[in-house]
Structure formats: structure tokens, C-alpha cells
Amino acid sequence: MRLLSGRSASSSSVTPVLVDPAPLAFAASSRSLTLVQLEMADSKPLLASTTDPEKGAPPDEPSKPSISTFASASLTDAYERTTRLLRQDKVRRIAAAVVLGCLLLWTVGRGIVAxxxxxxxxxxxxxxRLEGFSESRLVQVPEGLRTHYDLPxxxxxxxxxxxxxxxPVCRLNTYQQDRYAPLLPSYGDGGRRARSGKPVLPHDLPRNxxxxxxxxxxxxxEDVLPSLIRALTGVVRSLGPSRFHISIxxxxxxxxxPLQLYLFAKLLRQLGASYNIVSDPRRRAGFKENKRIxxxxxxxxQVLKPLxxxxxxxxxxxxxxxxxxxxEAEILxxxxxxxxxxxxxxxxxxxxYLRIPDFEASGYPLLFxxxxxxxxxxxxxxxEIKYPxxxxxxxxxxxxxxxxxxxYDSLLPTQVFSCFNGISVLSASLFLPPHSLRFRTDDxxxxxxxxxxLLCSDVWKTLSPLNSDGTANARGGRGARIQVVPRASVGYKVEEYEAARKDRNTTAFELDGEERRQxxxxxxxxxxxxxxKLVTTYPYGHWDDQVHFARPSRRCSSR
Structure with missing residues (x-):
């Protein structure tokens, strides 16, 4: 038993009170605090009243809530606040999970598509791929080419x-090799001129x-394909076979x-270049009247279909x-x-050459x-066309x-409205969405x-800064950039190419320093x-029609 002290209301003496220790021990062991208030009839209250017994109670003074009331309200507010925060946090977690899930699905989807x-x-x-050589056509192929083994x-x-x-005889001199070096895989990040500390010219940037x-x-x-095969073989070897796809x-x-194409396919396979060569014996050559274009x-x-x-x-x-x-020089x-x-x-x-009787005595002129x-x-x-x-x-x-x-006379590239001219390079994006240009006829x-x-005309329409109604081109048109490169001159016969070729004039390539930069x-x-604003057009005709006779069908018209 323990003694607890109680204070008397009438005296300061201490009165001993006996308390059973078992409940106190249990409370202590459970770490709970039990407040035992022992109040006797003659004891003072633990909290003194604010009322003066002599003056009486203050008039109409509002009653104050007890401590327990304050504690109850605070706990309720805290509970509601905590519940609300937990609910909001749960919503945020769910929203975050949904967003993360969508991002994950989008990333996975993009990854699958990519x-x-x-x-x-x-x-x-x-x-x-080589198409068009059935068993009956393979009989025409020389036996030495029909082997399954790769030939050198x-x-x-x-x-x-x-x-x-x-x-034609083809050879690149030292100056040409230096000029076309940016196209080579071995060129790296710009060569010695890029490391010189001076501004790099567009000619020296890597294009590899x-x-x-x-x-x-x-x-x-058959007369011209051997030249094409030799030139392409040299370019493919130099720039890297994996960078080329040959579609014929x-x-x-x-x-x-067709036999030369069969040989070319074996050569490209040996080089490691990709190709799609179609030889179609069933489609007859020539076109119906007024359906040539x-x-x-x-x-x-058809030849662009793989693209x-x-x-x-x-x-x-x-x-x-x-x-x-x-x-190779013209291609490079x-x-x-x-x-x-x-x-x-x-x-x-x-x-x-304009091979007509009028010039037979004096020599056929070489014409564009x-x-x-x-x-x-x-x-x-x-x-120039004579008017009218x-x-x-x-x-x-x-x-x-x-x-x-x-x-043009100085062999400098020149902007033009339209061209094709036997050899041409186009950005592949023109044939793909959103442009998706195609070769076509007029309306x-x-x-x-x-x-x-018509393709050149479509390029101008596609890349024009303005649409036909005068509004700005949403695709960011900068105007068509179509050029003629005089140094890339070709011919339809060997003697015509030899008379037209410009690759032997390399004086401009032999300069260095500031002269070269200029x-x-x-x-x-x-x-x-x-x-x-206006482009001169005229119907299709033959050379002899164009030179000899002034026919109504040869008149110029403006579009």
C-alpha cells in the first residue's frame, strides 16, 4: 500500500489516504497516465471559481467552453483536415500514375514504331533484288555469269x-580528289581546313x-550502260557501298x-551495295499518240517506287x-x-550534236x-527563239x-526555274510526306x-513563301532552290561527252589560302x-522541226 497526501480545507495538516498499488502498477506497466482525483467534502477545489461569493455572479457573462470542448473541436478539425489531405494526395497519386502510365505507353508505342x-x-x-530473269531468259546470260560464286x-x-x-577515259587528278574529299567516309569532322581556326567554307564541311x-x-x-556502270562503280567504291541504293x-x-543489267547486279552484290533492278520484257517500248509524257x-x-x-x-x-x-567527276x-x-x-x-544536213559540211554544232x-x-x-x-x-x-x-560561262552554278538535263540530284524529302511530289502530266x-x-513547277509551288491565295506557306517555304551545275556536263555519245566535258578544267581547284576562299x-x-512572273512554253517537237520550219505548233506561249 502507498500513502497519498490530501490537503484539508480547514487546516494545513496532512491526512494519510490508503490506495491499492495494483492499479497503479498496471497503469505504469501499460505506460498510461491515470489521473486520480481524491476530493473530500472539506477540500478546496483544484480549480478555483472566478465568482466572488460576496459580489455575486457577473451579469449575463457568456459561459466559456471547457478544455475538453476545445480539445474535441481541434481533434475533429485535424481529422477532417488530415482526411482531406489524404484524399487529395490519393487523387494526386492516381493522376500521377495515370500520366506515368500514358507516358510509358506512349514511349513503348514510339519505341515499337521507331x-x-x-x-x-x-x-x-x-x-x-533482280527481277525479270526467268529460266527462259537466263539461257541468254553467258555461262560465266550464271555461276553462283562471286566474281572479282x-x-x-x-x-x-x-x-x-x-x-570515256576517266581519272580524278589530285586537285579533284581534294575538292571531293568532304564526300568521303574518311573525311571525318572537316579535315585540316576545319582545324585551321578560320571560318569553314561550305565546300569543306563533311558530307559523308x-x-x-x-x-x-x-x-x-547497251552502248551507254557500260559508261554508267563504270562511273557508278567508282563512286560507290569511293563513298561507301552502304550509302547507295541503285534502282533501275x-x-x-x-x-x-538486260544482260548488262544482270552483270551489274552481280557487281553490286560483290561491292555490297543494295539494288532493285527490274528488266521487264513484257512491257513494250514506245508510247501511244499524245500519251508520251x-x-x-x-x-x-516506277523506278522511284522503292523510295x-x-x-x-x-x-x-x-x-x-x-x-x-x-x-565519276560529274557525279561527285x-x-x-x-x-x-x-x-x-x-x-x-x-x-x-545537231546532226542535220544543213550543218553537214561545216560540222554539226554541239547543242544543249x-x-x-x-x-x-x-x-x-x-x-533564243525567233519571234513571231x-x-x-x-x-x-x-x-x-x-x-x-x-x-554559266565561268562554270559557276546558276539558279534556274526548271531543268533536268540528263543528270540531276533532288532532295528525297520532296517525294515524301508532307510534299509527296510525283512525276505527272498536265491537267x-x-x-x-x-x-x-512539271516536277520543277510543283517544287516551286510546294516551297513558295506564299500560297496561291496570298497567305503564308505554313510549311515554311523559302522558295525553290533549283540550280544548273555547268561542270557536270554529259553527252549521249562518247564523242559528245568528250566535246562537252568540263572536268579537265581544274584551274580553280589548284588555288589555296585567300585566293581559294575568294x-x-x-x-x-x-x-x-x-x-x-511568266514562263515561255511550247509543245514537244523534234530537232529538225525546231530548226527548219516555222510552224504554228512551234509558237511560244506564256503561262
Whole structure:
């Protein structure tokens, strides 16, 4: 038993009170505090009253809540506040979980799509497909080529299918090798000129990551295909086979063109380049009357089909080659200038002798060939047309009425409205969404305009700063950048190419220091974002029609 002290109301003496220790021990062991209040009849209250017994209670004084009431209200508010915070926190957690889940699903979905696109790109870049050689056609292939074993590249290039045809002599000198070095995989991040500390010219920036889609349409081309094969082999070897895809569509040939394509496929396989070569013996050559352009547009789109079907970003540039003679220098020059000038489309210059009786005695003049397509920035043809008869004024200098004539005569790249010219480079994005351009006919579906001229016109419409209604182009049009590269000159026969080629004039490449910077700076085009107001057009015709006779159908019209 323990003694607890109680204080008497009448005296200060202490009265002992007996308390059972068992409950206290239990309370202590359970760490609970038990308040024992022992109140006797003669004891003072633990809390003294505020009422003075002599004066009485204060009038109408509001009663104050007890401590227990305050504690109860505080606990209720705290509980409600805690519950509300917990509920809000739960909502936040659920919302965060939903957002994270959506992000995770989006990331996974993007990853799946990106993985699928990457897989499709790899497939497109590694495809090696040769179509059109059935068992009956394989009998025509020389037995030495039908072997399943890979033949050396030099042995394939020396095969009589190629070596029996005349080809131009091609060689890059030291200055050309230095000029085209930025295209090579070994160029790195810019070479010695990038490390010189001076501003780097566009000519010296690395261009060694670009991938090229090469498109060629052929018909009875056995005389010219060996030149194309040799030039492309040299370029593919130099720039890297994995960066190239060769797409060729040939139909209706009666000569050795299909056999040469079979050999070319084996050569590309040996190099490690991808290709899609189609030789279609069932499609007859030629076109129905007034449907020539529709047929040409169809075969050009056919050769671009692997590009249309591949994911965006599979290839960066499209290199179109006609059935022309050329060397590696022309291909490398136009590839380089397309990047240096930040162009959308770049064209070479194609030439052909005007073989008509009028010039037989004095010698056939070498003329620019693609006059039906090419227009300068005044909308004029590259040759002067006599008015009002519509005859060509031949022979004459190229672009005689154009302010750009002096740039062309100096072998400097020149802005034009339209061109194609036997060899051309286009940005692959033009053929992909959101632009999705295609070769086509005009609205009538007839031969009023070339499919190549219409493509250039569509490029201007697509990249124009303004739409046709005068509103700003939402796709950020800067104006079409279409150029002619005079150094990339080609010919349809070996002697025409030899007379037209400009790759041997390398004086401008031999400079260094400030002189080099000045010369290369002069090469850069000051682009005009606006097309000409009027463009001179005329129907399709043959050379002899254009020179000899003033026919109504040869008259110029303005569009």
C-alpha cells in the first residue's frame, strides 16, 4: 500500500489516504497516465471559481467552453483536415500514375514504331533484288555469269558485255580528289581546313553521312550502260557501298541491255551495295499518240517506287541519271554542289550534236539538249527563239538573254526555274510526306509539257513563301532552290561527252589560302525566292522541226 497526501480545507495538516498499488502498477506497466482525483467534502477545489461569493455572479457573462470542448473541436478539425489531405494526395497519386502510365505507353508505342521503322530502313538499305530473269531468259546470260560464286569486280568490269563498248577515259587528278574529299567516309569532322581556326567554307564541311538513291530508266542502252556502270562503280567504291541504293527500270529492250543489267547486279552484290533492278520484257517500248509524257511519268515513278515505299529518312538524296556518258567527276561535282548551295534540285548539262544536213559540211554544232524542260529565272529557254515564227536561233550561246549567262560561262552554278538535263540530284524529302511530289502530266493528260518541267513547277509551288491565295506557306517555304551545275556536263555519245566535258578544267581547284576562299565564295548562289512572273512554253517537237520550219505548233506561249 502507498500513502497519498490530501490537503484539508480547514487546516494545513496532512491526512494519510490508503490506495491499492495494483492499479497503479498496471497503469505504469501499460505506460498510461491515470489521473486520480481524491476530493473530500472539506477540500478546496483544484480549480478555483472566478465568482466572488460576496459580489455575486457577473451579469449575463457568456459561459466559456471547457478544455475538453476545445480539445474535441481541434481533434475533429485535424481529422477532417488530415482526411482531406489524404484524399487529395490519393487523387494526386492516381493522376500521377495515370500520366506515368500514358507516358510509358506512349514511349513503348514510339519505341515499337521507331523499331519497326528502323527495321524497314535496314531492309530497304540492304535489299538486293533482280527481277525479270526467268529460266527462259537466263539461257541468254553467258555461262560465266550464271555461276553462283562471286566474281572479282575487275573481272566483271572486264567482261565483253562491257569492254566491247567504247567508254570515256576517266581519272580524278589530285586537285579533284581534294575538292571531293568532304564526300568521303574518311573525311571525318572537316579535315585540316576545319582545324585551321578560320571560318569553314561550305565546300569543306563533311558530307559523308548522306545516303543516295540512284534512279535510272533504260531502253536499248547497251552502248551507254557500260559508261554508267563504270562511273557508278567508282563512286560507290569511293563513298561507301552502304550509302547507295541503285534502282533501275528497263523495259522492252532488244539489245544486250538486260544482260548488262544482270552483270551489274552481280557487281553490286560483290561491292555490297543494295539494288532493285527490274528488266521487264513484257512491257513494250514506245508510247501511244499524245500519251508520251504519261508513259514517261509512269516509268519514272516506277523506278522511284522503292523510295516511295520506304520510311522517311531511309535516303537523303535522289540521283537521276539518263542514258548518258559521263565519269565519276560529274557525279561527285553535282553531289557536292547540291550540298554546298543548300539546293532542292541540282542539274547538270546534257549535250548532243545537231546532226542535220544543213550543218553537214561545216560540222554539226554541239547543242544543249534538254531545251524543252530548261528555263532560266526570266522564264526563257536556254536558246533564243525567233519571234513571231517560233524558230530556234541556232547555233547560239546558252542563255543568251539571261543575266546568269556570265556565271554559266565561268562554270559557276546558276539558279534556274526548271531543268533536268540528263543528270540531276533532288532532295528525297520532296517525294515524301508532307510534299509527296510525283512525276505527272498536265491537267489535260496530253503532251503539252514535259513531266520534268512539271516536277520543277510543283517544287516551286510546294516551297513558295506564299500560297496561291496570298497567305503564308505554313510549311515554311523559302522558295525553290533549283540550280544548273555547268561542270557536270554529259553527252549521249562518247564523242559528245568528250566535246562537252568540263572536268579537265581544274584551274580553280589548284588555288589555296585567300585566293581559294575568294574563288569558292564566288561559287555561292544568291538565291531568289520568287519564280518568274511568266514562263515561255511550247509543245514537244523534234530537232529538225525546231530548226527548219516555222510552224504554228512551234509558237511560244506564256503561262
Amino acid at each position: 523499331s519497326k521503322e528502323a527495321r524497314l530502313r535496314r531492309t530497304a538499305r540492304t535489299t538486293q 569486280v575487275d573481272a566483271l568490269l572486264g567482261n565483253p558485255l562491257l569492254s566491247s563498248h567504247e567508254v 553521312k548522306l545516303r543516295y538513291f540512284v534512279a535510272i530508266n533504260l531502253f536499248d542502252s 527500270y528497263e523495259n522492252g529492250s532488244k539489245d544486250d541491255t 504519261a508513259g514517261l511519268a509512269q516509268v519514272r515513278n 516511295y515505299d520506304a520510311p522517311k529518312g531511309t535516303w537523303d538524296r535522289v540521283l537521276f541519271l539518263n542514258d548518258v556518258h559521263l565519269c 561535282e553535282i553531289l557536292l554542289q547540291h550540298e554546298v548551295q543548300d539546293a532542292d534540285m541540282s542539274c547538270g548539262m546534257d549535250f548532243q 539538249y534538254d531545251v524543252w524542260v530548261a528555263r532560266d529565272m526570266r522564264g526563257l529557254p536556254f536558246y 515564227t517560233g524558230d530556234w536561233k541556232l547555233p547560239s550561246p546558252i542563255m543568251p538573254q539571261s543575266p546568269s549567262r556570265f556565271r 489535260s493528260g496530253n503532251d503539252e509539257h514535259s513531266e520534268c518541267y 574563288v569558292l565564295g564566288d561559287e555561292l548562289i544568291d538565291w531568289d525566292p520568287w519564280p518568274p
